Amino acid sequence: MKSKYLPVLLIALPLLFASLQVQSQDVSATGTFSGDNKHVTTGQVSLVKTDEGMSIVLGADFSLDNAPYPSVGLGKDGEFLLDIAKLKSLSGEQTYLLPASVNISDFNEIYIWCEKFSVSLGSAKL
Numbered sequence: 001m002k003s004k005y006l007p008v009l010l011i012a013l014p015l016l017f018a019s020l021q022v023q024s025q026d027v028s029a030t031g032t033f034s035g036d037n038k039h040v041t042t043g044q045v046s047l048v049k050t051d052e053g054m055s056i057v058l059g060a061d062f063s064l065d066n067a068p069y070p071s072v073g074l075g076k077d078g079e080f081l082l083d084i085a086k087l088k089s090l091s092g093e094q095t096y097l098l099p100a101s102v103n104i105s106d107f108n109e110i111y112i113w114c115e116k117f118s119v120s121l122g123s124a125k126l
Contacts, residue, residue, distance in 0.1 A: 025050050031110060031124030033062070040065040041122020045110045048095075054104050056084065058094040064122065065090075069115040072096050074107040080120060081106075083113065 026049040035041040043062030048055050056072055064070060070087040072094075073080055082102070088094045098104065112122040 029126035031126045033122045033124045035122045036120040039067055039121040041112050045124045047104060047126060052097060053100055054098045056096040056098065056110055060093045063091045064112055067114050067121050070121055071113045071115055073111045073113045075109040075111050075123065076107050080111050080113055087112065
């Protein structure tokens with residue numbers, strides 16, 4: 001009776017494994033957020049190369065106190081230069097895919113930025 005299930009398993013298992021995709025990731029740089037302009041911004045951030053391109057990954061320990069219209073962006077040497085996306089959440093792990101046109105070597109900082117007042121809420125040197 002057990003042998004009648006063997007053909008089903010032989011068909012189902014390869015299909016199951018074929019449907020599972022393991023995405024390779026390569027961490028290019030990491031940093032730790034510190035707050036700016038009296039805001040509390042903490043946690044790790046990484047630039048990660050995946051099969052889809054470069055991404056900004058906020059760590060599970062990421063946290064931002066409340067602020068209007070926070071976004072994630074890139075900068076260099078203390079200057080905010082490029083807005084990437086609106087912040088999805090005030091805490092926790094989040095991933096933001098960078099546009100293919102972004103040359104990551106032009107930047108050395110990740111920013112949490114307040115669009116409304118054009119000020120940094122926090123930044124991390126990479």
